[in-house]
Amino acid sequence: xxxxxxxxxxxxxxxxxxxxxxxxxxxxxxxxxxxxxxxxxxxxxxxxxxxxxxxxxxxxxxxxxxxxxxxxxxxxxxxxxxxxxxxxxxxxxxxxxxxxxxxxxxxxxxxxxxxxxxxxxxxxxxxxxxxxxxxxxxxxxxxxxxxxxxxxxxxxxxxxxxxxxxxxxxxxxxxxxxxxxxxxxxxxxxxxxxxxxxxxxxxxxxxxx
Numbered sequence: 001x002x003x004x005x006x007x008x009x010x011x012x013x014x015x016x017x018x019x020x021x022x023x024x025x026x027x028x029x030x031x032x033x034x035x036x037x038x039x040x041x042x043x044x045x046x047x048x049x050x051x052x053x054x055x056x057x058x059x060x061x062x063x064x065x066x067x068x069x070x071x072x073x074x075x076x077x078x079x080x081x082x083x084x085x086x087x088x089x090x091x092x093x094x095x096x097x098x099x100x101x102x103x104x105x106x107x108x109x110x111x112x113x114x115x116x117x118x119x120x121x122x123x124x125x126x127x128x129x130x131x132x133x134x135x136x137x138x139x140x141x142x143x144x145x146x147x148x149x150x151x152x153x154x155x156x157x158x159x160x161x162x163x164x165x166x167x168x169x170x171x172x173x174x175x176x177x178x179x180x181x182x183x184x185x186x187x188x189x190x191x192x193x194x195x196x197x198x199x200x201x202x203x204x205x206x207x208x209x
Contacts, residue, residue, distance in 0.1 A: 002013050008011060009052050009053075009056065012048070012051065012052060013048065013052060013056050013059070014101065015062070016044050016045075016047070016048035016052075016056075016060050017060065017063050019044045020041055020044050020045065020060065020063050020064055020067060021063070021067060023041050023044070024041060024067035024068075024070075025067075025069060039068075039146075039188070040191060040192065040195070041064050041067065041068075042061075042106070042142055042143055042146045042188075042192060043059045043139070043143075043191075043192050043195050043196065043199075044060065044111050044208065045057060045063075045106070045110045045142065046109060046110060046113040046138060046139055046142035046143070047098060047115040047163050047196055047199055047200050047203070048060045048110060049061075049109075049110030049111065049113050049142070049196075050113060050114055050117050050135070050196070050200055051200065051203060051204075051207075052067065053114065054103055054111045054114040054115065054194060056110070057110020057111050057113065057114050058107045058108075058111050060110055061106040061107040061108065061109045061110045061111070062103065062106065062107050064106040064109070064176060065102050065103040065104075065105075065106035065107060066103075068083055068084065068102050068106065069084055069102050069103075071160065072084040072087070072102070073086045073087055074076045075100070076089055077089075078090075078165050078166065078205055079088075079162060079165050079166050080094075080099075081093055081094040081098065081158070081165070082094065082098055082154050082158045082161075082162055083098055083102045084098050084099040084100060084102065084155070085099055085194075089165065090165070092158075092161045092164075092165055094106070095157075097153070097156075097158065098157075099159030100153060100157070101150055101153045101154055101157065103120070104149065105145065105146050105149035105150045105153065106146060107168055108145055108149065109142045109143075109145050109146045110142065112141055112142055112145040113138040113139065113141055113142030113145070113196075114162070116134075116137050116138045116141040116142075117134050117135065117137070117138035118134075120133060120134035120137045120138070121134040127165050131201075132197055132201070135193075135196050135197045135200050135201065136193040136196065136197050137193070139189075139192040139194070139196030139197065140189045140190070140192060140193040140194060141192035142196075143185070143188050143189040143191075143192035143193070144189050145175075145187030147181055147184070147188060147189070148181065151177045151180055151181055151185070152156070152177070154177070155173065155174055155177050159173050159174075160173065198206070
């Protein structure tokens with residue numbers, strides 16, 4: 001039985017990896033905003049973590065990070081240097097901080113989503129309506145984990161360079177960071193919450209059937 005469960009988990013993980021990769025190379029994955037990209041690729045990471053557990057969630061997040069690294073290396077925008085140590089955009093180049101920004105938040109997306117889901121479910125009880133709340137909370141938490149960590153790490157490692165490349169600013173850079181979190185991060189989190197509920201509930205039903 002353990003072998004069957006492990007095989008099923010590996011197959012599902014492979015499906016989620018395929019979805020992440022496909023999304024990364026279609027307009028639905030990374031949405032250009034001029035100086036950077038918005039994304040919903042964290043959604044399959046969140047859903048995969050809820051269904052398969054935090055270890056798989058971390059691995060799926062790593063795949064997400066690798067697609068971001070590839071995208072910013074081979075299809076750069078003005079601020080891609082904060083995600084890739086392999087490129088230089090104008091006078092600004094990436095470094096080891098770029099790898100941290102690109103990988104660590106994405107690995108933590110699924111892990112955070114899983115534990116938020118379990119915590120809310122434990123607090124409310126495992127009933128259908130309460131599971132919906134737990135799934136929505138996990139989706140929002142996973143998305144915000146990505147946004148908050150990415151943007152704050154950008155400020156930590158590349159504050160002045162990012163402000164100059166993104167908006168031509170040398171001051172008030174954290175205000176730009178806050179603006180991106182509010183304008184992009186909050187809608188992404190809401191969308192992630194809705195999609196996590198809809199898709200995960202459908203998958204739960206299919207798996208039971």
